[in-house]
Each structure stands twice: as C-alpha cells, then as structure tokens.
Amino acid sequence: MQQQQLKQLIEALVFVAEAPMNVQQIVDHFLAHGRDVSRQQVRNVLAELQSDYQERGIQLQQVASGYRFQTRAELGGIIAGLWQEKPPRYSQALMETLALIAYRQPITRGDIEEVRGVSVSSQIMKTLQERGWVKVVGHREVPGRPQLYATTSTFLDYFNLTDLSELPAIPEPPAKASNTGPVAQEKTAETATEESESAP
Amino acid sequence: MQQQQLKQLIEALVFVAEAPMNVQQIVDHFLAHGRDVSRQQVRNVLAELQSDYQERGIQLQQVASGYRFQTRAELGGIIAGLWQEKPPRYSQALMETLALIAYRQPITRGDIEEVRGVSVSSQIMKTLQERGWVKVVGHREVPGRPQLYATTSTFLDYFNLTDLSELPAIPEPPAKASNTGPVAQEKTAETATEESESAP
C-alpha cells in the first residue's frame, strides 16, 4: 500500500471509530481486509498525523485506550457554548474520593473514610462507577473481605491521560507512627500483590 | 481575533457540531460569545480549511445544510469493516417453514400453518422469497385460491444439492416428552423405508 493512502486510511479510521483506537486495533483492521501493515508502520503514521495537527483546531491525542481526535483544550470555553447544558461540576467530596482512588489505588472504602474523616456516601461510589471511572478489582483478605477499588481506562481517557504516571505528583503518603509501622508495611506489601494479581 | 485562532475555532466548531454548520450559524455562534466576525471572514476560513484538507483522509464538504467533515469517498470500502457484523441467525419459525416447503412442496401457507399449529408470518414468507429460496409456483383451486410455494434452484445451489431427493433423511425429532418417544420412532422407521423406495 502506498504511504499516502495508508496515512489517509488511518486518519479516516480514527476519525470515524466510535471509541479511541489503539495500534493493535488498527493493525487488525487492515489485516481483516487482507492488508498487512506492521505495528511500527502504524506508529509512524500516527506520529506523523500528530505533528500534522499540531497547530490545528483539533488534535490527535493518545489516551489510555488509544488514539482519538479532540478539540484543543484552550478552545474549550467557546466551543462548549454549542450545547445548552453546562458540563457537570463535581462536589469536593466526590473529587476527594476520586483522587484517593486514583492516587492510592487499590483502596478500600474504609481507607477512604479514614483519610477523609467521613463515611463515604453510597451515592458518590455509585456515580463514580456509573461514569465508568472506578471499578472493583478485588478484595482485601481481612475480615469482611472489603472490596478494593481502582480507576479504569475510561477515567484516564476522560482526564486526557495515557496512564496513571501522568497524574500530577502529590506527596507520598506519610509513614504511620512507629508503633504501627510494621502493620502498615505488611498492608502495603499485600496490596501490591493483589494489584499484580488483578491485572489482566 | 487573530486569524490563526479564528481558523482553529471554526475548524473545531464544525468538527464538534452535531449537524452541518452553515456560515450564518458560525457567525451567530461567535456573536453569542461576544465576538464579531463577518460572513466573508468565515467564508474565507472555510475555503482555506477546504484546501488544507484536500489531500487528507477526511475532507471539509459543503452539503445542503452547511459544512461538515467527512471521510474521502474512496476510503469507504475499507472503513466499512468497522461496522461489519456477524451474520444473524434465522428463527426456528423460519427454519420450520422453509423445511416444510422443501420437504412438502408444493405447499400452501394454510398447509404450513396446519402442521406448525401457528400462523406463518408474512415477514417469513417475504424473507424466504427475497433470499430467492422460495417462490410461488401456482394456486390451489380452492376458495381463496391460495398460493402454492416451492423451493427454487437457488435453494438447491445454496445447499449444494442436485435435486430434492438429495435432501437428508429426517432425523429423529428431539423427544419433547417421554410419551411421544415411541410415536416419533415409529415415524422415523417409516420415513426411512419411504426414503429407500423413492431412491431411483
């Protein structure tokens, strides 16, 4: 296939797809149509496209689940006016809960309550799960087997991130007071194992 | 407003709008956000955008109700694969109707209904005729002159048959209740005898 046609096709594909497309999906799509394209070729084309759209009103953005075209963030205000409804504003309580799950995942409801000092409302957890931002990834093996929550790729997509490492840094959680130290470490180790287990 | 920013905004607006946008709608949108832009300016920008996208996978197209971005017509075929669905399955009612027509032709709708105990939907007859598997070969000269259905050569071709005598022998019907068992067996035995008789 000619380079020019390949580029046009990938561009059109990403524009037309209903969800972000990743490199593998693009390769598979071509394969399904009897065209052999390597992952590297696709990656090169995507990089070229990204630079083509650098100065335009829309951009080719890589998010967690793939590539998508989106408007420049700086133009947001005036474009938002196209719709009657205002974008939703989330409460401080919801944003704190989301931040805890994002920065300290996997995390139980009890952990969230301890940091925030208030019980977590079921409505907040429901909203976060309905938006597809948060999901249950396992249980902590302690009495009651509380559910462990983590963020999803939908969350990353929504906040325009490729992965969690792109979250702006915050201070590390301070170590627990010395007498509780060993317990805290044990918990962290256990959590880490659970995380790797729950990864697909 | 700077020319560059105006262009980015109009580009993003046309991309984001749910329906094609015309020049007046674009002018009105800017006005609603306190920005004065002339129709001529908007037209110039649209012309520029059209030429920018000349060689790309998508193009800025003017249609009756305004401007919109759409994929190049030549790419349609390969992009279509994004929506290619798996073939559906025919309903049990359709399969039984087809089977009755195949094994009992020529047959009227009334005959089929008598065997199946339920009315045959017009949709089923339409589907079978559209598929080219079944056609009307005459009328039974009884009141109402019901149409007589038979299978076609397309039907034989699809199932890779030379003629109807190659239709498979009727398998034992799945026992619906234990007391119907012997009856079903009896029938199968009889069927098998007939089959061997009808062989040339």
Next chain:
Amino acid sequence: MTEQVAPQQQSLPLGFVRGEPVIEKPEDLYIPPDALELILESFSGPMDLLLYLIRRDKLDIVDLPILPVTKQYMTYVEMMKELKLELAADYLVMAAMLAEIKSRLLLPRPPADEEDEIDPRAELVRRLQEYEAIRQGAGHLDELPQEGRDLFVVHAETDAKAHVEQPLPDVALADLAVAFAQAMAQAQLLNHHQVQREKLSTRERMSRILDFLQQQPRVRFADLLVTSEGKAGVVVSFLAILELAKEALIEVVQVEAFSEIHLSTRGEAYATTTA
C-alpha cells in the same frame, strides 16, 4: 472553595450579613441559618475543617498546637449542633479524638515511658498530611483538561456505512432436516394422526410442473415426460401429474380419444372456458 471564606483575621469569620463580615457570633444578632449552613456545608468533612483552621491560622501541621485548634474546632461543632446539620456525627468523632489527644498531652508522663512514648498527635498529624496530599490531588484532577468541559472528542461523517453489507444468515442442510423433524413432531402432538411423508422426487416434480405451467399456460403431456431422465424420470413425472390432478391443481384436457393430452393450470382452464 473554603479559601473564599478564609480571611486572615484571627477571629472566626462566621459569614457575611448584608455585606458586613460577622466575626463573632453576637448573642443579640440574628444570623440567617442559611448563611451559616452555607459556610459549614462547604467543608467536605472534619478533616477539611481541621485543615482549614490550621491553614487559616498559619499553624504548622507537624508541630500541631492541639489546644487552640481543638478550641476553634469545638466552636464550629457547637454551631453545627445548633443548626442540627446532618454531618455532625462525623465531626463529633473528630472532636472526641482531639479531646483525647489533648488529655494525653496534659497528663504527666512517667519518666520510664519517656523514650517509648509516641507523640499522641502523631497519628492525627499523619492523617492531616495525607488528607492535604489528597486534597492537592483532587485539585490537580480538577485542573486536568476534561472531556465535555475543556475538550471535545470529534468524529467525521462517513459514507462508509453504506458499504457495509448486511450478511445473510447461514443455514446448514442438517439444520433444515432437524427443523422439518421438529415441525412434524409438533404436528403429531397437535393432530394425533400420522402425517405421511411423500416421495420427495414426486413433490419436486410437482413444483417443477406447476412452475412450468406458470410460464406456459398449456403444455403437451408428452413434453413433460422427458425421456432423457430415463424410465424413472418418466415415472416420476407421470406420478407428479397424477398427484397434481388429484389435488386439483392442474387440468388435464384431451379433446378426443387418442388425441394429444394437454395440461394447464386450473385457473387457466377456467379462463379458457369462460373466454
């Protein structure tokens, strides 16, 4: 949000009544409960309130001065109690904790325990630090460009959907036989009588002859007996014609003895006779 109600005075800002800041709650002045509620409800919890008090008074989290913080915190909790705000329960837990830390700090410590003793404030300090980090994280999240607020995912129109061919269902021959068996089994259940299965080749020939008669209204009997199919073919055709005649689907006409026999559909025969 809470920063808006955080002026630099040492005194407690309760709110603004008719544009005037209310510093202390005067006994004789009526403060609309709505205004107070608004301020108190702007805190997302006891940790938020505590952090606000510390930050407002520019206190050091690590060297937390428990006494003044507890006093100020209690003033707010009292107001919440008066207003019967629903959140009070969570705030009371914090109040109890502050009171406990205060009492432990005030208690004289036995010299032997001096080294092992952990600062009773340590756990609270740790929680405050973590809470502050998370609040910062929530702020970061809020500042990230968000879909539907700052940026919009765009799609292009396409005529590609017109190229999508709706695939037709696949049917296996065996499925057809099974379907027939099922239909017949159903018929037996319905009718309680044997449904005879007729010879396939005959039924097919019947269809073919009827179809033939659709295109050609009158056919010579002899034309239907195709010798190329051999004896069996002739027999099948003959049987099919007899069956069609029996079922009154066709008209068999012979003008005189030994003359050519013609076949026509019944409708056609009627049409000819009436014409």
